[in-house]
Amino acid sequence: MSDQVRIEIDGQVFEAPRGSMVMQIADQHGIYIPRFCYHDKLSIAANCRMCLVEVEKAPKPLPACATPVSDGMKVYTKSPRALAAQKATMEFLLINHPLDCPVCDQGGECELQDLALGYGRSHSRYEQRKRVVADEDIGPLVSTDMTRCIYCSRCVRFTAEVAGEPELGIVGRGEHSAVRTALESALTSEVSANVIDLCPVGALNSKPFRFRARSWDMLALPGLALHDGVGSHLHAHTLRGQVMRVVPRENEEINEIWLADRDRFSYLGLERGRQLVPLVREEGELRPAGWDEALDRAAALLAETVRAGGPESVAVLASPSSSLEEGALLSRLADRLGVPGLDHRLWRDSGQVSTFPEPSLGQSVAAFAEPQTFLMVGCYLRHEAPVLNLRVRRSVLGGGCVHALNPCAWPWNYPVRSNPALGLEGLRSALAALLVTAQKLKDGPVPEGVEIEARGSPLDGEMLERMARDLGEGPATILVGETALSHPASETIGTLARLLAEATGARLAVVAPGANARGLHRLGVLPGGDGLRPFTPWAAPVRAHLLFGVQPEYDLLHPGRALAALARGQSVHVTTHLGPQSARHATVVLPLAAGFETPGGWMNLEGRVQDAHASVPPPGEARPGWKILRDLGRLLGGDEASFPDDFAALLELRSPLPPPRSGLPSTPLSTGSVSASRPEGFVLLRTRAPHACDPLLRHAPALQETAIGRRGATIGLNPEDARRLGVSAPHPRIEIRDDGGRRTVVAEVTVDPAVPRGHLHLPVGSPALLEVGTLDGQVVHVHAVADKIEVAAP
Amino acid sequence: MNQSALPERGLSEEVRRTLERSRAHYPEGEAGRRSLLLEALRLVQEERGWLDAEALEAVAAYLELPLVDVTQVASFYSMYELHPVGRHSISVCTNLSCHLCGGEELLAALEQRLGIRCGETTADGRFTLKKEEECLAACCAAPVLMIDHQYHERVRVEDVDRILESYP
Numbered sequence: 001m002s003d004q005v006r007i008e009i010d011g012q013v014f015e016a017p018r019g020s021m022v023m024q025i026a027d028q029h030g031i032y033i034p035r036f037c038y039h040d041k042l043s044i045a046a047n048c049r050m051c052l053v054e055v056e057k058a059p060k061p062l063p064a065c066a067t068p069v070s071d072g073m074k075v076y077t078k079s080p081r082a083l084a085a086q087k088a089t090m091e092f093l094l095i096n097h098p099l100d101c102p103v104c105d106q107g108g109e110c111e112l113q114d115l116a117l118g119y120g121r122s123h124s125r126y127e128q129r130k131r132v133v134a135d136e137d138i139g140p141l142v143s144t145d146m147t148r149c150i151y152c153s154r155c156v157r158f159t160a161e162v163a164g165e166p167e168l169g170i171v172g173r174g175e176h177s178a179v180r181t182a183l184e185s186a187l188t189s190e191v192s193a194n195v196i197d198l199c200p201v202g203a204l205n206s207k208p209f210r211f212r213a214r215s216w217d218m219l220a221l222p223g224l225a226l227h228d229g230v231g232s233h234l235h236a237h238t239l240r241g242q243v244m245r246v247v248p249r250e251n252e253e254i255n256e257i258w259l260a261d262r263d264r265f266s267y268l269g270l271e272r273g274r275q276l277v278p279l280v281r282e283e284g285e286l287r288p289a290g291w292d293e294a295l296d297r298a299a300a301l302l303a304e305t306v307r308a309g310g311p312e313s314v315a316v317l318a319s320p321s322s323s324l325e326e327g328a329l330l331s332r333l334a335d336r337l338g339v340p341g342l343d344h345r346l347w348r349d350s351g352q353v354s355t356f357p358e359p360s361l362g363q364s365v366a367a368f369a370e371p372q373t374f375l376m377v378g379c380y381l382r383h384e385a386p387v388l389n390l391r392v393r394r395s396v397l398g399g400g401c402v403h404a405l406n407p408c409a410w411p412w413n414y415p416v417r418s419n420p421a422l423g424l425e426g427l428r429s430a431l432a433a434l435l436v437t438a439q440k441l442k443d444g445p446v447p448e449g450v451e452i453e454a455r456g457s458p459l460d461g462e463m464l465e466r467m468a469r470d471l472g473e474g475p476a477t478i479l480v481g482e483t484a485l486s487h488p489a490s491e492t493i494g495t496l497a498r499l500l501a502e503a504t505g506a507r508l509a510v511v512a513p514g515a516n517a518r519g520l521h522r523l524g525v526l527p528g529g530d531g532l533r534p535f536t537p538w539a540a541p542v543r544a545h546l547l548f549g550v551q552p553e554y555d556l557l558h559p560g561r562a563l564a565a566l567a568r569g570q571s572v573h574v575t576t577h578l579g580p581q582s583a584r585h586a587t588v589v590l591p592l593a594a595g596f597e598t599p600g601g602w603m604n605l606e607g608r609v610q611d612a613h614a615s616v617p618p619p620g621e622a623r624p625g626w627k628i629l630r631d632l633g634r635l636l637g638g639d640e641a642s643f644p645d646d647f648a649a650l651l652e653l654r655s656p657l658p659p660p661r662s663g664l665p666s667t668p669l670s671t672g673s674v675s676a677s678r679p680e681g682f683v684l685l686r687t688r689a690p691h692a693c694d695p696l697l698r699h700a701p702a703l704q705e706t707a708i709g710r711r712g713a714t715i716g717l718n719p720e721d722a723r724r725l726g727v728s729a730p731h732p733r734i735e736i737r738d739d740g741g742r743r744t745v746v747a748e749v750t751v752d753p754a755v756p757r758g759h760l761h762l763p764v765g766s767p768a769l770l771e772v773g774t775l776d777g778q779v780v781h782v783h784a785v786a787d788k789i790e791v792a793a794p
Numbered sequence: 795m796n797q798s799a800l801p802e803r804g805l806s807e808e809v810r811r812t813l814e815r816s817r818a819h820y821p822e823g824e825a826g827r828r829s830l831l832l833e834a835l836r837l838v839q840e841e842r843g844w845l846d847a848e849a850l851e852a853v854a855a856y857l858e859l860p861l862v863d864v865t866q867v868a869s870f871y872s873m874y875e876l877h878p879v880g881r882h883s884i885s886v887c888t889n890l891s892c893h894l895c896g897g898e899e900l901l902a903a904l905e906q907r908l909g910i911r912c913g914e915t916t917a918d919g920r921f922t923l924k925k926e927e928e929c930l931a932a933c934c935a936a937p938v939l940m941i942d943h944q945y946h947e948r949v950r951v952e953d954v955d956r957i958l959e960s961y962p
C-alpha cells in the first residue's frame with residue numbers, strides 16, 4: 001500500500017499522504033473550508049461542525065477536519081449540499097451567540113463575524129431568549145465574555161496540550177456547559193494569554209486592552225520580544241504613537257504562533273513610571289536639565305573620574321537586552337575612556353574571571369522540539385525562556401526526557417524523570433557526582449578535583465546512573481541556566497557542565513538572561529573586552545558608574561552591595577525608569593527609549609541577528625540609547641567613524657560581528673576539601689522574578705497581578721519550615737535578620753513545596769522585596785511574624 | 795504551579811482499598827486512571843454524600859489527573875452531586891412516557907408536599923428533589939420515581955405520602 005493517495009477536492013486532483021485529513025490537504029492547496037474548532041497547532045476535536053463538506057458516496061456531509069483522505073475520494077467544499085450544511089451549522093451557532101458585534105471587543109477580527117458574513121442569514125429565525133453564561137474572573141490578563149463562547153474548545157486544548165497546564169475545561173453539560181477553570185481561579189501558566197489569539201470569538205480577550213481601540217484603527221508594526229534570548233516575533237498594534245497591544249507574529253522557526261505572557265504585556269510598562277527628562281544633581285538635589293547640560297555633566301564626570309583615579313575607577317554596566325548597536329557603542333565608549341570595567345552580565349555574583357563559553361543553544365530553537373534528553377542545570381526554562389520551553393515540552397511528548405538539577409524542585413509543565421530540590425550547595429556537588437558517574441559508566445578517567453567536588457552530593461547512585469545513561473544515549477542537551485550562571489560557584493558549575501558535555505557527547509546550551517546576551521558577549525561588552533579579567537563593579541577602586549538600561553535596586557541579584565557603592569560614588573543612569581534608590585544616589589539621569597521605541601538589532605541565543613524598527617516614539621524627552629551613547633562618545637573626544645551620526649552608518653559598523661572566540665581557559669576545580677557542613681539559619685536563594693526581571697516588566701501592573709507576578713513578590717518557604725516557624729495564613733509574614741544581626745526586614749511568604757528545607761527563595765526584581773534583596777550575606781535568620789506566636793529559628 | 799501545600803486530607807482508607815482492587819480491571823497508565831475516574835467519584839460521593847472541591851482535589855491527586863478534567867467529568871453526569879444534598883435523593887421522571895402518564899403532576903405534588911422546588915433540599919435535610927431527571931429507563935411502568943436508587947413504579951399522587959414515610 002503506498003503512502004500517498006489521490007483525492008479530488010472541488011474538481012482538482014491532489015496527492016496526499018495517507019492518514020492526513022481533508023482539511024489539511026485543502027489548506028495546503030489554498031482551498032478554504034470554514035472552521036472554528038480546527039487549529040493546526042492543536043489536536044483535532046471536530047466539535048464545531050462548521051467544516052462540513054460533501055464527500056461522494058457518503059450519505060451525509062462529513063467534517064473536513066476529521067475525515068481522513070482515502071484513495072479516489074471526491075470532496076466538494078462548495079456544492080449545494082456542503083453549503084447548506086455549513087449554513088445550517090452557522091445558524092445553530094448564532095442561536096445562542098449575541099448579535100451585538102458593535103459592542104464586542106473582538107469585532108473586526110472575529111472568525112465568527114467573518115464567517116457569519118459568508119454563511120449566515122441576514123436575520124435570525126430564532127426569536128426565543130438566548131442563553132446567558134456567567135463570567136468568571138480568570139486573572140488580570142484574559143477577559144471573559146462567556147456568553148459569546150461557541151464551545152470550539154481551542155482554549156481548553158491549548159492549556160492541556162501546548163501549555164501543559166490543563167486549567168480550562170468545559171464544565172457542565174448541554175445547555176449548561178461553560179468554559180471554566182477548576183476552582184474559579186486565575187490562569188497560572190506563563191503562556192496563558194495565547195488563548196486570546198486562539199479564541200475565534202470574543203469570549204476570551206485581552207483584559208488590559210479591553211475597549212481601548214478597534215482593530216481596524218491600529219497599525220500592526222513588526223517587532224521583537226526583548227525579555228529573553230528566544231527573540232520571539234511580535235506585532236505591536238499602535239494608535240497615534242502609542243502601543244495599544246502586542247500580539248504574536250508568526251514565525252515557524254522561533255515562536256511559531258505563541259508569545260510568553262510577559263512578552264505580550266510588557267508594553268504596559270511603556271506608560272508607567274517613565275523617566276521623561278534629563279536630571280542633574282545640584283547641591284544634593286536632582287533637578288531637571290536640558291540634554292546638552294546633562295550630557296556634558298555625564299561626560300565630564302566620567303572623564304574626570306578616570307583622570308583622577310585611573311581607568312579602573314569607572315565601571316560601565318549595561319542591560320543584557322541592550323541592542324547590538326548600543327553594545328557596539330558601549331564598548332567603544334569604554335575604549336575611548338580606556339576603561340576595562342564593562343559588563344552586561346548583571347546576574348553575576350562573583351568578580352572572578354568567567355570561563356563560560358558564549359551564550360548559545362548549541363542548536364536551533366526549533367531543534368529543541370526533537371526527541372532528545374535535556375539536563376537542566378540551574379535552569380528553570382519555564383520561566384527563563386517560556387516559548388523555548390514549549391519546544392522542550394513537545395520533545396518530551398515525542399519521546400524525549402528531562403532531568404533537572406536545580407536548587408528548588410520547580411514544577412514543570414511536562415513529566416520530568418528527576419527533579420530533586422538540591423539547595424544551593426547541592427547543585428554543585430550533584431553535578432560533580434553526575435560527572436563522576438558518567439565517567440565511570442564508560443570507564444573514563446575522572447578529572448582531578450571532581451571527586452572532591454562531588455562529596456556531599458544528595459543524589460543516590462541509581463538516580464545518577466539513570467541521568468548519565470539518558471545523557472549518553474542518543475542526542476542530548478545540557479542547559480546551563482540562570483541559577484547556575486548566578487551561583488556563587490558559577491565557574492565551577494560551568495566547568496563541570498562542560499566536562500559532562502564532553503563526557504556524554506551532549507550539546508551544551510548556555511541560556512543567559514536578556515534579549516541580547518549572546519550578541520553583547522560577541523561584541524565584547526565584557527570586562528577588558530574579552531571577559532578574561534577579574535571585575536568587581538561594586539568595590540574599590542570603582543568610584544563612578546555608568547548604568548545603561550539598568551535599575552540597580554532591582555536588576556541585580558545583590559542590590560545591597562550596588563546601592564552602597566552608588567551611595568559612596570557618582571553615577572550616570574541612562575534609564576527608562578528611575579528606581580527610588582537610584583534617585584537618591586544618581587548624579588546624572590538620562591531618559592532612555594525603551595524597547596518598541598528604538599530601532600536596533602538583537603542576536604538571539606541561537607545566533608540569529610534580527611532587526612526591528614521603532615514602533616512608537618519615546619515619551620517626553622527620552623532618546624534612543626544609540627543616540628545617547630553616540631553623543632557621550634563624541635563629547636569624550638570620539639570621532640565620527642566610531643560614533644556615527646546616523647543609524648545606517650552604525651549598522652555598518654556593527655556588522656559583520658566578530659566570530660565567536662574559542663579556546664577559553666577553564667577554571668580549575670577545587671583541590672582542597674569542599675565544606676559540607678550546613679550553616680546555621682536559612683540560605684537565601686536568589687533568582688530573578690520572571691515577571692519583574694527588567695524595568696519594563698516591573699512597571700506592567702497586569703503582569704504583577706498574575707499568579708507568577710504575585711509569587712515573585714513573596715519569599716518562598718518550605719511547608720515544613722513554615723510549620724516549624726509557626727508561619728500562619730492568611731497573610732503569612734516573616735522577619736528576616738542578616739547574619740550579623742545588623743538589619744531586620746519583614747516580607748510576605750508563599751509556602752512552596754518546591755523550596756528545599758533550610759532555604760528561603762528570594763525572587764529578585766519586585767519592588768515589594770527590595771528591602772530583603774539588600775540584605776547582605778547568604779545566610780539569614782528567620783522568625784514568623786504572627787499576631788501573637790513568635791517562634792525563634794534554631 | 796503548586797504554590798501552596800496540597801491539602802493533606804485525601805481519600806479514605808476504604809475508598810483507596812476498593813480503588814486499588816479495581817485498578818486491576820483497567821489498562822495501565824493514564825488511560826486506566828482516567829477510566830477509573832467514574833468509579834472513584836461514585837465511591838467518594840457514597841461516602842461523603844456529595845462532592846465538594848476538596849473531594850474533587852483528592853480524587854484528582856489520587857488518580858494523578860488534572861483537577862479541571864475531574865471537574866469536567868463530575869459536572870457532566872447528573873448523578874454526581876456538586877452541592878450539599880439531603881439524606882435521600884428523589885428523582886421524578888418527566889421524560890416522554892412519564893410525562894404522558896402524569897409525571898409532571900407527580901412532581902408538582904412532591905414539590906408541594908415537601909415545600910421545595912426541583913433542585914432544592916428540605917430544611918430538615920431529609921430529602922433532595924433532583925433537578926431535571928430524564929428517562930429512568932422504566933417507561934413501561936410510567937410514571938416512575940426513584941429514591942436512593944430504588945424505583946417506585948406506576949406512582950399515583952395519592953401514593954406519595956406512603957412512599958415518603960419509608961425514608962426516615
Ligand code: SF4
Nearest residue numbers: 149150152153155199
Ligand atoms: S472560550 Fe473561545 S476558545 Fe474557548 S471554547 Fe469558547 S469559543 Fe472556543
Ligand code: FES
Nearest residue numbers: 046048049051065
Ligand atoms: S473545524 Fe471541523 S468540526 Fe470544527
Ligand code: FES
Nearest residue numbers: 887892929930932
Ligand atoms: S420516560 Fe420516564 S422512565 Fe422513560
